[in-house]
Amino acid sequence: MSDNQVIPLPEPGSLRSGASPYWRGVPGVVPIAATFLLAASIVIISGLILFGWNTLRVLAISVAVALLVESTFSLLTRRTRSWSEAYALLVGVLFACTLPPTVNWHVPVVGAAFAIMLGQVLPGGVGNYIWHPVVLGRIAVQILFHDQVTPKWSSVLAPGHLLWGNLDGGQELSTLGSWGSYPVSQDVQTLLSVPPAEHLRLPIITESGVSNGEMIAGLVRDILPPWPDTLFGVVGGGIGEACVIAVIVAGLLLLWRGFLRWPMVVAAIVSAVVLTAMLPVRILLADGTMATRWFPGLAGWEGLPVGLVYVCYHLTAGEFLLVLLLLAPDPSSSPLTSRGHAWFGFIIGVVTIMLRVLMGMPASGYWALIIANTMVGVINRTTKRRIFGTWRVKPVY
Amino acid sequence: MLDFPSPAVLWVPMIQHDGPAGCMVVDVGREVERGELIGEAAEAGSLNVHAPLTGRIAGIGHVDTARAFDVPAIQLEPTESKGVDEGARETRVSSSTLPDELKDIELLADLADGAGLTDFGLPTVGLGDKLRRAASKGVRDIIINTIPAEPTLLVTKLLLAKYLDDIIKATQWLYSALDARRVWLAMDRSDARQVTGYRSATSGTPIRVVGLSNKYPQGSPTLLTKVVLGREIPYGQSPIDVGVLVLELEVLPALVSAVRRNEPMVDRIVTVGGPAAKRPGNYRICVGTRYADILGYVGLSHSVVRIIDGGLMKGASVKSLDAVVTKQTSSIMLLDQDTDRIPNPGPCIHCGWCQEDCPAGLDPMALLDVVERGCPSEAKSLFPHACIECGLCSYVCPAELPLTEAVVEIKQKVSLDV
Ligand code: SF4
Ligand code: SF4
Numbered sequence: 081m082s083d084n085q086v087i088p089l090p091e092p093g094s095l096r097s098g099a100s101p102y103w104r105g106v107p108g109v110v111p112i113a114a115t116f117l118l119a120a121s122i123v124i125i126s127g128l129i130l131f132g133w134n135t136l137r138v139l140a141i142s143v144a145v146a147l148l149v150e151s152t153f154s155l156l157t158r159r160t161r162s163w164s165e166a167y168a169l170l171v172g173v174l175f176a177c178t179l180p181p182t183v184n185w186h187v188p189v190v191g192a193a194f195a196i197m198l199g200q201v202l203p204g205g206v207g208n209y210i211w212h213p214v215v216l217g218r219i220a221v222q223i224l225f226h227d228q229v230t231p232k233w234s235s236v237l238a239p240g241h242l243l244w245g246n247l248d249g250g251q252e253l254s255t256l257g258s259w260g261s262y263p264v265s266q267d268v269q270t271l272l273s274v275p276p277a278e279h280l281r282l283p284i285i286t287e288s289g290v291s292n293g294e295m296i297a298g299l300v301r302d303i304l305p306p307w308p309d310t311l312f313g314v315v316g317g318g319i320g321e322a323c324v325i326a327v328i329v330a331g332l333l334l335l336w337r338g339f340l341r342w343p344m345v346v347a348a349i350v351s352a353v354v355l356t357a358m359l360p361v362r363i364l365l366a367d368g369t370m371a372t373r374w375f376p377g378l379a380g381w382e383g384l385p386v387g388l389v390y391v392c393y394h395l396t397a398g399e400f401l402l403v404l405l406l407l408a409p410d411p412s413s414s415p416l417t418s419r420g421h422a423w424f425g426f427i428i429g430v431v432t433i434m435l436r437v438l439m440g441m442p443a444s445g446y447w448a449l450i451i452a453n454t455m456v457g458v459i460n461r462t463t464k465r466r467i468f469g470t471w472r473v474k475p476v477y
Numbered sequence: 478m479l480d481f482p483s484p485a486v487l488w489v490p491m492i493q494h495d496g497p498a499g500c501m502v503v504d505v506g507r508e509v510e511r512g513e514l515i516g517e518a519a520e521a522g523s524l525n526v527h528a529p530l531t532g533r534i535a536g537i538g539h540v541d542t543a544r545a546f547d548v549p550a551i552q553l554e555p556t557e558s559k560g561v562d563e564g565a566r567e568t569r570v571s572s573s574t575l576p577d578e579l580k581d582i583e584l585l586a587d588l589a590d591g592a593g594l595t596d597f598g599l600p601t602v603g604l605g606d607k608l609r610r611a612a613s614k615g616v617r618d619i620i621i622n623t624i625p626a627e628p629t630l631l632v633t634k635l636l637l638a639k640y641l642d643d644i645i646k647a648t649q650w651l652y653s654a655l656d657a658r659r660v661w662l663a664m665d666r667s668d669a670r671q672v673t674g675y676r677s678a679t680s681g682t683p684i685r686v687v688g689l690s691n692k693y694p695q696g697s698p699t700l701l702t703k704v705v706l707g708r709e710i711p712y713g714q715s716p717i718d719v720g721v722l723v724l725e726l727e728v729l730p731a732l733v734s735a736v737r738r739n740e741p742m743v744d745r746i747v748t749v750g751g752p753a754a755k756r757p758g759n760y761r762i763c764v765g766t767r768y769a770d771i772l773g774y775v776g777l778s779h780s781v782v783r784i785i786d787g788g789l790m791k792g793a794s795v796k797s798l799d800a801v802v803t804k805q806t807s808s809i810m811l812l813d814q815d816t817d818r819i820p821n822p823g824p825c826i827h828c829g830w831c832q833e834d835c836p837a838g839l840d841p842m843a844l845l846d847v848v849e850r851g852c853p854s855e856a857k858s859l860f861p862h863a864c865i866e867c868g869l870c871s872y873v874c875p876a877e878l879p880l881t882e883a884v885v886e887i888k889q890k891v892s893l894d895v
Pocket of ligand 1: 838867
């Protein structure tokens with residue numbers, strides 16, 4: 081624009097009125113969905129690298145069904161909101177993150193349809209649901225297709241075949257040691273492993289007379305994959321569950337944007353650590369009898385803090401971090417205040433570990449989130465903020 | 478500070494604060510001197526109004542201001558052609574000839590009243606009334622706030638740099654007149670040089686400099702009282718009730734002018750800004766200047782869709798170019814089509830940010846709900862009067878709901894008694 085161009089004064093009556101503030105920090109709800117989508121796509125990319133095109137297959141089915149169901153319903157009810165599609169897309173992507181890459185096509189179809197219908201459409205959209213739609217869908221498929229979503233063997237692409245390999249058939253990894261030690265030159269494209277979450281929820285097979293430390297050391301040494309493998313995700317599991325590093329990066333993004341509040345993360349991790357260190361592990365003796373051993377987190381063996389290693393495995397195993405960092409911060413199904421968020425995280429941490437360790441439940445993180453979501457009403461009522469000036473007034477000097 | 482030329486005509490409104498109108502004391506056709514009394518405070522809470530420039534009373538009528546409509550006003554045709562800046566006050570007396578102590582708060586309050594000074598706050602009251610109230614409540618702590626009331630206001634920086642002597646002088650008067658314990662100068666700690674400069678300049682005086690974060694709404698009197706002195710103001714009371722007088726920095730130079738030369742408050746340094754302003758900056762603008770004149774002089778770089786009297790968070794929209802500037806005008810923001818977002822409210826998504834970010838710990842979502850259901854009597858248990866009207870709840874709400882508007886509405890409807 082040239083400097084001497086004269087812009088006319090506004091016409092009479094053309095000036096806008098309306099109350100302050102005239103400055104808005106968050107322009108609508110679509111950017112929230114966009115940020116969560118960005119976070120979810122980081123996780124999806126990690127799934128793509130670990131599981132190849134199968135990730136895209138599950139993702140495409142899940143997203144397509146989610147969008148289809150959402151738009152069908154908004155057509156039927158003639159209730160259109162610019163952002164309902166954005167949220168359906170988000171539900172589709174996040175739902176794909178919770179599934180293993182090897183599921184049959186009908187699992188994402190049923191699950192995504194369930195998630196959108198029960199989770200989002202029936203309650204009346206974003207802001208009205210109590211339970212996170214993704215978790216509702218995930219619990220539904222957990223009940224309906226148990227073997228599909230928590231298979232005995234998890235597939236992951238072999239070294240040298242990441243991203244481009246074909247997730248098919250495969251060789252059982254447990255006979256060969258860790259993923260990293262598998263020879264690259266082999267023609268096998270897929271390795272089968274048992275994710276640590278499965279081992280951790282099952283009783284430890286051991287012999288009588290073995291000390292706590294020795295038992296846990298045996299678990300860590302002989303049965304569980306190396307701990308760094310669980311960070312990179314080469315131990316298999318759900319598309320978004322496997323790679324802990326990607327989940328943490330996504331969580332940091334949400335933390336930075338303010339959607340994830342740190343009290344929740346701290347409370348969940350602290351409670352999970354304390355509980356795993358304390359709660360008894362179940363052991364299965366050779367003669368078939370069950371027993372329990374308390375305080376596994378304190379176990380040490382030949383000067384090694386194997387108990388701490390055991391706690392670390394619990395933190396990175398399975399769906400815990402995905403639930404905590406990507407699903408729990410959903411604005412609508414989480415509590416209102418930060419103090420509420422701390423309690424919310426506390427419930428997630430406690431319930432996840434209790435269900436996993438004491439009851440041996442698979443997918444305990446999703447159940448924990450459902451339970452925590454149910455408690456949000458109570459949490460909100462008990463964690464209201466103190467209104468300025470309403471009590472504890474300092475004396476006037 | 479930029480010079481603002483004297484406009485061809487001024488419409489000086491009789492209400493320039495949040496209170497009743499002054500009473501006109503001049504007739505049409507009369508010649509008045511700059512600073513001559515033209516509107517007299519007739520009832521409690523009203524303020525004197527003075528002629529901003531030398532000129533002729535050309536008529537009597539009504540004008541709109543940003544916060545009031547159809548206010549009785551005096552039309553003044555200035556005859557001096559000088560700019561409205563410091564040039565008009567070249568004959569200043571050096572402030573060092575003034576007394577260090579002014580023991581009588583009544584005298585100080587009367588001088589402030591005579592000069593028609595406001596307390597420069599929002600809501601705006603007369604400075605004299607505020608000082609008398611402080612004296613009668615036995616206030617012993619004074620906080621001078623130099624933190625901008627809004628992020629876009631730039632005036633305090635300028636005053637701090639320019640009026641060090643005046644600031645120290647006026648605080649000494651207040652200190653001795655109120656027999657205060659201490660005067661706290663709340664400063665933005667991000668400008669470390671200015672803070673240390675003031676620390677050394679005020680050593681040996683009763684002034685203590687406190688460096689604070691300038692995070693909005695730190696400049697609110699309620700929060701300053703809490704942050705500086707650790708006193709939480711009980712529900713429904715004001716800082717004076719807990720023994721604290723919070724004054725805006727702009728009061729001090731104005732008070733010195735009033736005491737020194739009986740120079741009344743007829744203009745104000747106004748930050749003109751916003752994306753549509755071609756020459757943004759701080760101007761000394763007379764009260765009664767029409768917005769049309771201001772826009773015409775400052776120039777436009779984009780076409781304006783909204784004129785804000787005040788800042789972006791707490792300002793008021795100006796609906797007509799014929800409206801005029803008052804003693805309440807701290808800044809003028811000119812917004813263009815791109816920057817003025819018209820909110821598009823959707824259903825609340827229960828994210829809780831409004832509750833989390835409210836500095837008073839209120840639940841704006843519940844208060845909006847009460848307004849929408851039309852039963853303000855339920856609002857009492859939600860303590861709406863704790864709201865400091867900062868606008869943060871609307872600012873953070875992703876559903877773009879008019880939360881601040883609702884809380885302010887409830888405050889007017891629900892009486893204070895708990
Ligand atoms: S305007 Fe909103 S955020 Fe600010 S104090 Fe009032 S209710 Fe709280
Ligand atoms: S900020 Fe807006 S959307 Fe979020 S809880 Fe408050 S009113 Fe609802």
